[in-house]
Amino acid sequence: MPAWLLIAEPGLAASLPEASESDDAARAFNVLRALRDEGGSPSVALRAELRALHPGLFAAYMATREV
Numbered sequence: 001m002p003a004w005l006l007i008a009e010p011g012l013a014a015s016l017p018e019a020s021e022s023d024d025a026a027r028a029f030n031v032l033r034a035l036r037d038e039g040g041s042p043s044v045a046l047r048a049e050l051r052a053l054h055p056g057l058f059a060a061y062m063a064t065r066e067v
Helices: 004-008 010-015 024-038 044-053 055-063
Strands: none
Touching: 004 010, 004 024, 004 055, 010 024, 024 044, 024 055, 044 055
């Protein structure tokens, strides 16, 4: 499943197993899941980690946020 789908449909994450941390894509997926779990006030550190791992996914995530 593409990680960007969690941005559009956050509820899907609850039905997915934890991703392996073996590559950047899996780490980006887990960071995105953690951001979703934090709800209204995601941590700056998680957002910075997502930006470092995958700038395009970070941009898509930020486009959904009210800043």
